[in-house]
Amino acid sequence: MKYSEKVMEHFRNPRNVGEIENPDGIGHVGNPVCGDIMELYIKVENNIIVDAKFKTFGCGAAIATSSMVTELVKGKSIDEALAISNKAVAEALGGLPPIKMHCSVLAEDALKSAIDDYLKKQG
């Protein structure tokens, strides 16, 4: 198993680590038995995701996919963000080893869960 340069770059310097105070949506996915827990925070203004941050307990791929998904959603509308698939996250990272694809699924799930939370709050 070997990570791509892009994965390692995001692992070394993860973007958007942290929490957002009074976020408009929070996604919380994963469990320690499977190895990864992700928390994704989004700030939404006029239906546009203006900020995203994450906290992740997980492996190199989990941290890199968390970092990448926050990069991908910033500036996107809710609909555009919902269209981001796990494959898009993996591709943006130059691919993931097969046994690590579940990390990209988790990143997609975290994003969807954060958007769900936002939509619920909107009523």
Add this chain to the structure above:
Amino acid sequence: MRKVYLDHNATTPTHPEVVKAMLPYYGKIYGNPSSIHQFGQEARKAIDEAREKVADFIGAIQEEIIFTSGGTEADNFAIKGIAYANEKKGKHIITSSIEHHAVLNPCKYLEKQGFQVTYLPVDKYGLVDPDEVEKAITKETILITIMHANNEIGTIEPIAEIGKIAKEKGICLHTDAVQTVGKIPVNVNKLNIDSLSLSAHKIYGPKGIGGLYVHKGIRIQPLIEGGHHEKNRRAGTENVPAIVGLGKAVEIAKTTLDKESIYLTNLRDGLCSGIGEKIDSVYLNGHPVKRLPNTLNMSFEFVEGESIILNLDMKGIAVSSGSACTSGSLEPSHVLKAMGVEPAIAQGSVRFSLGKDNTEEDIDYVLEVLPEIIVRLRAMSPLYRKQKG
């Protein structure tokens, strides 16, 4: 950048003296040991000498040593070979839940072939209870296979006691001693065992060579059939250079073992206490005392093992982990799970396995680099915040 290798339970660097001993057998001395001419006889002599060294090292006699391609083959050979040779007496095998996969998977294979296997539990230190072994024995039991020391946590099992029980009941006892031969004293008679696996590359020997000790008179069916090599027990032209390398590795281990185990225990305990002083919420996995001198397995709460490994690797430090992410499965280490370690704690496990070339400076370097890594990863972890709040 400084390079610090702390993954000796995975493999060790080949000792220069071992390489030197092997080289002639890749050159001038190329004969087939089965050949009757001088070319062959020279190679045969080298094998005999190596066999004598290995036998002497573990208190066995020459004919009880069979060379194999390594520890995995030795385990497969012992378990399948003894099971098949004795299946008319019964079809029950006892093992532990923390064995290496080279033992667990042959056992699972035999289950598919109609054998029954009992996987004994371990306590929180990873110890098998000899009483539990005794209780698990039935009239059908033909083989007990318990590892001498665990590769992940280093816990040393009470093999001599289990051997006493096995002897009384007339049941074969095999032990996977891949992590102990060359690291702690191993004597097949004192351990009361009938069969033992060993490997060269864990003790500064070459990869691709190991051995199986089988006590005289124990029935075992060959795994690999062909020519008459190894007294008809393991066919195939002998890997002469590697066998010579294994012989040299045990010859060196014989003279260095005592000193080295003290040296490594001190170095390791220094690493352990240093980590304990500099980082909070860390736990030792494995027995505090009944443990391999070179092995330290610790869990760093709130962070995941692979992230630690990758970060240490970026600083030139090589370690391994029992986290799910590094095991190629979605489950954390079966060893830590059997010990009852919580999944989140098991995910944060890191194994430091030291070797003869490690120095105080290496340990200082790890202690300088590691705390920053843990702080950084914890700052990123959703579990850490929750704990604090």
